[in-house]
Amino acid sequence: MVRLYLSLAVVVAACGDSPSSVPSSDAPEAVVDAAMPDALDERVDDPCPATTACPVPPSLTRGAGLVAIDRCAFPLAPTTTDYAGTIAALSLKLDRVTMADVVADVNRTADVVSAGQVPGSAPGVKSAFRWNSGDESVAYWIPQGITGSFDGTATGKVGDRKVVLVSWYYDKDSDTGSTVEKGVRIAVVDVTNPADVKYRFALLVEPTGSATAPSYKSVPIHAGGLAWVGDRLYxxxxxxxxxxxxLAHILKVDSLDDRIGFDAASGTFAAHGYQYVIPQVQRISSTHACQSVFSFVAYDRTSTPPSLVTGEYDSATIQGRLYRWPLTESGALQLTKMDRVIPSAAYFMGESHVQGALARNNTWWLSSSRPTGSAGELVRTKESTTSVRLGWNDSPEDLAYDPQRDSVWSLSEGLNARYVFDAARASISP
Known part of the structure; x- marks a missing residue:
């Protein structure tokens, strides 16, 4: 990733609202630097023809392992929208803060629970918590994805704090009387002391307007996964x-009104009552006809090069696919000289109802909601190898690996049963 440096001074402040080895920035720089696409000299030769036929699903057997397919059928490409100037302008009008500032400003207290209180049968649970009563019972914000400083920083911490991020999407239809899409909020959770867990929310936003009249809007997506890699949140x-x-340009808004963006009448910026916003810096989209689905994501630092892994939720068949997307040393998706991102591998899963996936040293773990009722299971699998089924939490969602604790983080989405936990990897490994 290259950066465009603009000599623009910023003031940094943080206060509260009402209740691999890719380095991450812990402090604002003395200038406003806005993320830009990779430079040409970071790109690699394109390994694939311009177009490739979509792989036809073979006869698949549940539990028989992953089936490799032609990776060339699934290229992505960055869109041409350049947010750098707008983000720089927003950074002049609003205080730019760090992740450490947000963590120091947590304002909600989680309900720490014992391993035995996590519904389901996940083995080896090391720590667990629920959200506060309001976030447990709210129907229109729903938790989905998980990552943490164990993914994002070389030390596994932000300063001296261990941090977990959880995405929550907004369901307007469940919010009686609402006429707006509020998008996605990110819970920034301080789990340094597992017996005393606190958090606060920041809103994801897409910059709008221009360098002379900057604003932003909400991001109305499902956000079924998260991957924190350096200063990027995928x-x-x-x-x-x-x-x-x-994540290097978190901004503190100057109004807690329940609206989004700049309001000319008051001259202030708001984010639906949240104090902080995290701006979008890039979109990377499918450029093929094979209808890839991006249901979840995780970071795998054990692959060469490190990669993002994604997959497809499919409740009707076992033809959902998995993909591995290579990253550059800076943590950007690897572009080819044809301006494409080509997966380094692609598979049919041979499993259904998959809500999250994790890969480590070519072993994959898939969290699935296939069991009857709200029960979940964890499937350990490899290519052309019989899968192993393990107990897991009820209503399972995304997965993330924590190398410092050698554990797997996951979560559940059920109303009034929203648990976040980490389980020892040894308990789910051969």
């Missing part, structure tokens, strides 16, 4: 690809 957009958000 969020899957179900039928499209990735939206990428800039």
């Amino acid at each position: 969020v899957p957009q179900t039928g499209t690809g990735f939206r990428v958000f800039d």
Whole structure:
């Protein structure tokens, strides 16, 4: 990733609202630097023809392992929208803060629970919590994706704090009387002390307007997964690809009104009552006809090069696919000289109802809601190898691996049963 440096001074402040080895920035720089696409010299030769036929699903057997397919059928490409000037302008009008500032400003307290209180049969649970009563019972904000400083920073921490991020999407139809899409909020959770977990929310936004009249809007996507890589937060957009958000340009708004963007009458910026916004810096979308679905995402630092893994939720068949997307040393998706991102691998899963996937040293774990009722299971699998089924939490969602604790983080979405936990990897490994 290259950066365009503009000599623009910023003031940094943080206060509260009402209740691999890719480095991440811990402090604002002395200038406003806006993320830009990769430079040409970081690109690689394109390994694929311009077009490739969509793979036809073979006869698949549940539990028989992954089936490799032609990766060339699934190219992505960045869109041409350049948000750099607008983000720089917003950084002049609003205080730019760091992730450390947000973590220091947590304003909600989670309900810490014991391993035995996590519904389901996940083995080896090491720590767990629920959200506060209001967030447990709210019907129109629903938790989905998970990542953390264990993905995002070389030390696994932000300063001296261990942080988990969880995405929540807004369901307007469940919010009686609402006429607006509020998009996605990110819970920034301080889990440094598992016995005392606190958090607060920031809103994902897409910059709008111009460098002379900047604003932003909400991002109405499902956000079924998260991957924090350096200063980038990757969020899957179900039928499209990735939206990428800039964690080096978190902004503190100057109004807590329940509206979005700049209001000319008051001269202030708001984010539906949230104090902080995280701006979108890039979109990367499918450029093929094979109808890839981006239901979840995880970061795999054990692959060469490190990669993002994504997959497709499919409740009707076992033909959902998995993909591995290579990253550059800076944590950007690897572009070819044809301006494409080509997966380094693609598979049919041979499983249904998959809500999250994690890969480590070519072993894959898939969280599935296939069991009857709200029960979940964890499937451990490889290519052409009989899968192993393990117990897991009820109403399972995304997965993330924490190398510092050698554990797997996951969560559940059920109303009044929203648990976040980490389980020892040894308990789910051969």
